[in-house]
Amino acid sequence: MLLWVFLGLIVLLSIGCCVFKDLLYVAVALAASSAILAIVLFHFGANIAGVFELSVCAGLITVLFIATVSLTKDSDMKTETRLPMYFIPLFVLIFIGIDVFVMQWLARSILTVSIPTQTGSFQKVFWELRGADMLGQIALILAGVFGILSLFRVLGKDHEAIHKSVAMMAQSRITEKEKQHE
Amino acid sequence: MSNQVFLLMSCGLLVLMLGVYMLILYRNLLRLIIAVEVVAKGMTLIFLAAGIHRQEIGLIQSLLVTFIIVETVLAAIMLALAVRAHKIYGSLDIRNLSKLRG
Numbered sequence: 001m002l003l004w005v006f007l008g009l010i011v012l013l014s015i016g017c018c019v020f021k022d023l024l025y026v027a028v029a030l031a032a033s034s035a036i037l038a039i040v041l042f043h044f045g046a047n048i049a050g051v052f053e054l055s056v057c058a059g060l061i062t063v064l065f066i067a068t069v070s071l072t073k074d075s076d077m078k079t080e081t082r083l084p085m086y087f088i089p090l091f092v093l094i095f096i097g098i099d100v101f102v103m104q105w106l107a108r109s110i111l112t113v114s115i116p117t118q119t120g121s122f123q124k125v126f127w128e129l130r131g132a133d134m135l136g137q138i139a140l141i142l143a144g145v146f147g148i149l150s151l152f153r154v155l156g157k158d159h160e161a162i163h164k165s166v167a168m169m170a171q172s173r174i175t176e177k178e179k180q181h182e
Numbered sequence: 183m184s185n186q187v188f189l190l191m192s193c194g195l196l197v198l199m200l201g202v203y204m205l206i207l208y209r210n211l212l213r214l215i216i217a218v219e220v221v222a223k224g225m226t227l228i229f230l231a232a233g234i235h236r237q238e239i240g241l242i243q244s245l246l247v248t249f250i251i252v253e254t255v256l257a258a259i260m261l262a263l264a265v266r267a268h269k270i271y272g273s274l275d276i277r278n279l280s281k282l283r284g
Contacts, residue, residue, distance in 0.1 A: 152266070
């Protein structure tokens with residue numbers, strides 16, 4: 001019963017991500033769905049994946065997302081089309097229909113798949129069987145770091161432009177203060 | 183297939199389709215990043231259902247940890263790209279990205 005509630009909440013919060021107009025609400029809905037997904041992972045004994053989901057997806061990504069929303073505030077909120085939000089009830093019904101169809105097909109076909117012997121605990125799988133994944137993960141994290149560094153890299157011309165804009169802003173503030181004093 | 187596996191897989195598929203719906207219909211870059219995250223949530227549920235069905239929670243946890251790292255790196259790079267695009271064009275419309283050079 002509790003699983004029904006958690007999974008229903010995940011679906012509702014995902015619909016909320018489609019429907020909410022304010023991006024901050026969308027970020028909070030996504031974080032909440034990640035937290036509930038972490039609870040589901042804990043419920044099924046996937047503790048380490050649950051901890052990763054809770055700390056990285058519900059924590060780090062939400063912080064990054066809210067920082068980006070505040071950096072790009074009020075950019076396209078008015079021009080964003082509202083059509084996806086109006087059609088969401090219809091499409092949810094269509095998706096549920098597709099879901100039922102696919103699940104019926106899966107229920108027939110998966111029964112024939114034989115279950116192999118177990119590979120062991122997370123530690124054994126992660127460090128012994130899938131040790132090569134560590135290299136891939138390290139490469140991915142480095143790719144992410146270098147990608148972000150290259151995107152935020154400030155070139156020589158950009159430096160000059162930034163210095164000029166900062167000087168202009170400072171000058172305008174000084175003139176405003178002088179006007180206020182007068 | 184047990185009821186729990188059936189439930190997890192159907193919810194995962196539903197969430198995945200909602201994410202794809204957002205990916206197709208929205209043009210704001212931040213909403214597209216959210217859509218990718220929603221798709222990732224659905225995939226996580228489907229992975230979990232597969233792990234429970236095959237009774238291999240250890241294996242599926244190691245795959246999920248890798249998947250979460252991939253998801254995070256992707257989100258971080260896309261968000262950095264969104265900030266950069268907003269700085270250049272003053273807009274987060276995905277159609278503006280076709281003008282990016284170098």
